[in-house]
Amino acid sequence: MRVIVIGSGIAGAATAYHLVRRGAEVVVVDAGLAGTATAAGAGIVSPWTSHWEDALFPLASAAAAYYPGLAGQLAEETGEASSYEVVGGMLVSEDESELGERERRLTERAAIAPGAGKIRRLDPVQARELFPPLAPELGAVHLSGAARVDGRQVRQALLTASRRRGARLVASHARLSPRPGKAPRVLTGGEVFDADVVVAAAGAWTADLVAQLGIRVPVTPQRGQISHFDVPAKTSAWPVVLPRTSHYLLAFPGSRVVAGATRESGAGFDHRVTAAGQREVLEHALAVAPGLADATLAETRVGFRPGTPDGVPVLGRAADGLVLATGFGAAGLTLAPFAGKLVAALALGEDAGFDLSVCAPDR
Numbered sequence: 001m002r003v004i005v006i007g008s009g010i011a012g013a014a015t016a017y018h019l020v021r022r023g024a025e026v027v028v029v030d031a032g033l034a035g036t037a038t039a040a041g042a043g044i045v046s047p048w049t050s051h052w053e054d055a056l057f058p059l060a061s062a063a064a065a066y067y068p069g070l071a072g073q074l075a076e077e078t079g080e081a082s083s084y085e086v087v088g089g090m091l092v093s094e095d096e097s098e099l100g101e102r103e104r105r106l107t108e109r110a111a112i113a114p115g116a117g118k119i120r121r122l123d124p125v126q127a128r129e130l131f132p133p134l135a136p137e138l139g140a141v142h143l144s145g146a147a148r149v150d151g152r153q154v155r156q157a158l159l160t161a162s163r164r165r166g167a168r169l170v171a172s173h174a175r176l177s178p179r180p181g182k183a184p185r186v187l188t189g190g191e192v193f194d195a196d197v198v199v200a201a202a203g204a205w206t207a208d209l210v211a212q213l214g215i216r217v218p219v220t221p222q223r224g225q226i227s228h229f230d231v232p233a234k235t236s237a238w239p240v241v242l243p244r245t246s247h248y249l250l251a252f253p254g255s256r257v258v259a260g261a262t263r264e265s266g267a268g269f270d271h272r273v274t275a276a277g278q279r280e281v282l283e284h285a286l287a288v289a290p291g292l293a294d295a296t297l298a299e300t301r302v303g304f305r306p307g308t309p310d311g312v313p314v315l316g317r318a319a320d321g322l323v324l325a326t327g328f329g330a331a332g333l334t335l336a337p338f339a340g341k342l343v344a345a346l347a348l349g350e351d352a353g354f355d356l357s358v359c360a361p362d363r
Contacts (some may be wrong), residue, residue, distance in 0.1 A: 012201035013158035014340025040303025046146035048116040064340035083153040088239035089146025117145030133291025183321025187257035206326040221304035223267035225277035226260030247284035259285035
């Protein structure tokens with residue numbers, strides 16, 4: 001069976017990997033556009049602390065539980081670490097009642113999703129022992145199961161493993177041409193591809209792609225600006241930090257701390273670091289972790305999250321021979337590796353083995 005996957009972000013790469021492992025002939029087409037969400041994403045894997053709707057939480061929890069096995073598999077196949085690591089997370093606040101409510105909610109979720117790990121309260125001194133730049137007045141609720149992943153690294157691992165199993169990568173823009181009753185024809189700069197199935201996993205660009213077939217998908221770009229800091233400390237064991245806002249902090253090996261991110265709807269595909277966006281990231285980061293004031297601002301990345309009106313991904317068959325895998329919003333690095341496995345099953349004409357009705361393209 002031949003499958004063309006359009007898009008090599010985390011969703012496309014994961015789908016291609018699972019397809020080729022199942023024996024499909026796979027071609028991945030990607031234009032290499034600036035601003036892919038995977039390249040700019042923070043990489044927090046902690047669905048238990050997110051404001052998921054109850055209908056989506058089972059998918060998010062299953063996606064987090066899938067990561068450790070996938071990471072080990074990729075390391076074995078490529079000889080390189082996927083970057084996935086469980087470091088724990090802290091929900092921080094100076095409000096004791098708020099921390100109490102967060103602890104209660106997390107304890108409830110941990111009871112049905114053991115991957116969240118152990119839940120415990122930390123006073124401000126204990127919180128700063130784990131994340132030294134933290135503001136001295138902030139206490140925390142700590143969960144041991146939160147993890148981090150470098151989106152660029154795990155994407156590369158997925159693509160490397162896919163190529164070693166025979167997948168082909170084509171660097172080109174793709175256009176779709178309808179074939180009644182069959183998968184659409186894929187037109188690139190130099191080749192024309194016919195296949196049994198096409199998987200549209202082009203992130204924030206998916207709506208424009210499938211519009212060529214007269215299909216409407218309400219996926220729009222949401223710009224996110226996220227900053228990286230170099231600090232004079234060993235940061236590899238620092239936990240993810242989650243304040244009450246949508247901003248966050250997390251650390252990576254190499255004395256790197258990441259802070260973000262803006263959520264800018266209506267910005268289109270304007271791939272710039274803006275003054276207002278940079279100020280927003282810095283103000284939030286320094287309010288939570290004033291100890292970062294003397295850190296070096298190493299870079300600010302810009303990515304376009306593929307957003308949907310209801311905040312739920314779009315996963316499933318949209319037409320004859322066409323399957324969609326998009327709309328992950330800010331949760332792509334959490335959801336897409338597992339979703340890629342489910343989408344691969346759909347592309348092969350199988351049941352996904354998971355209730356995806358909440359994510360149906362025609363919902």
